[in-house]
Amino acid sequence: MSHEEDKLAERLTGLRGRLSENQRVEILSALGLVDHYVTIQTPIGAATVAFNDRGISFLRRATSPERFAADYARQVGRRPLTPGGRPPAGVLTALRTGRTGNIRVDLRSLTPFQRDVLTVTREVPVGEVRPYSWIAARIGRPRAVRAVGTALGHNPVPLVIPCHRVIRSDGQPGDYIFGPDTKQTILHAEGVDLDHLAELHRRGFSFVASESTGVFCHPSCHNARRISDQHRVLLTDAAQAAERHFRPCRVCRPAPVAD
DNA sequence: TCGGTGGCCCTTA
DNA sequence: ATAAGGGCCACCG
Numbered sequence: 001m002s003h004e005e006d007k008l009a010e011r012l013t014g015l016r017g018r019l020s021e022n023q024r025v026e027i028l029s030a031l032g033l034v035d036h037y038v039t040i041q042t043p044i045g046a047a048t049v050a051f052n053d054r055g056i057s058f059l060r061r062a063t064s065p066e067r068f069a070a071d072y073a074r075q076v077g078r079r080p081l082t083p084g085g086r087p088p089a090g091v092l093t094a095l096r097t098g099r100t101g102n103i104r105v106d107l108r109s110l111t112p113f114q115r116d117v118l119t120v121t122r123e124v125p126v127g128e129v130r131p132y133s134w135i136a137a138r139i140g141r142p143r144a145v146r147a148v149g150t151a152l153g154h155n156p157v158p159l160v161i162p163c164h165r166v167i168r169s170d171g172q173p174g175d176y177i178f179g180p181d182t183k184q185t186i187l188h189a190e191g192v193d194l195d196h197l198a199e200l201h202r203r204g205f206s207f208v209a210s211e212s213t214g215v216f217c218h219p220s221c222h223n224a225r226r227i228s229d230q231h232r233v234l235l236t237d238a239a240q241a242a243e244r245h246f247r248p249c250r251v252c253r254p255a256p257v258a259d
Numbered sequence: 260t261c262g263g264t265g266g267c268c269c270t271t272a
Numbered sequence: 273a274t275a276a277g278g279g280c281c282a283c284c285g
Contacts, residue, residue, distance in 0.1 A: 133281070146279090
């Protein structure tokens with residue numbers, strides 16, 4: 001988070017009294033130094049979102065303004081927060097469909113590592129999931145698996161950035177800001193069959209391949225789901241895929257591609 | 260098959 | 273600055 005911006009915001013806040021409240025908010029707003037917040041409907045019920053000119057900065061289940069402000073201050077910072085205003089266009093629809101990839105977000109308050117994690121997480125489409133270890137590999141830190149989980153736990157904009165689509169490699173949902181049950185519920189609504197994924201894992205399989213296309217995928221990849229029974233092959237790991245000359249799917253990237 | 264366990268690595272107090 | 277701990281994971285018995 002920019003220290004300069006924080007100091008500027010503080011100084012402007014200090015002008016209370018000399019400027020009218022409206023003038024003050026107007027200035028801060030124009031500088032992107034104040035967030036507005038409103039309550040909206042989401043697939044998991046009412047939520048409060050904070051936003052500014054850069055995009056959405058924070059989302060939580062709707063509780064009270066005080067509680068929201070406290071959580072916001074703790075996670076986003078001391079930027080002023082004021083009720084009202086219009087959230088970025090298309091947010092409601094995006095949240096309803098789960099296609100949130102184009103919604104603008106403000107991740108200024110995060111560390112580069114956290115930003116990397118969340119940026120890659122945005123690539124997971126509706127109806128699909130990826131393991132924590134996949135995110136770690138994608139950001140070039142294959143062993144930072146646990147740190148990825150921690151970073152996702154600090155996702156300031158759940159639902160908008162679909163951290164619920166990142167699950168454990170054994171097919172269990174893993175933890176979630178709104179609890180594992182909610183995570184499971186959302187995934188089910190999005191069309192993910194967690195039981196099937198857990199079953200595959202139990203039998204030792206991580207990937208699905210097609211003998212007609214020669215491509216292997218994560219089991220939840222939409223390409224994998226179209227493989228016909230006669231062409232479908234289950235794989236234990238990337239090494240086995242290589243042995244059998246399957247190449248990784250370019251959509252779900254089941255393994256780092258050597259090119 | 261499942262629970263325990265050490266390794267890993269980023270963040271925070 | 274340093275140590276503890278977390279939305280994990282692979283391995284072991």
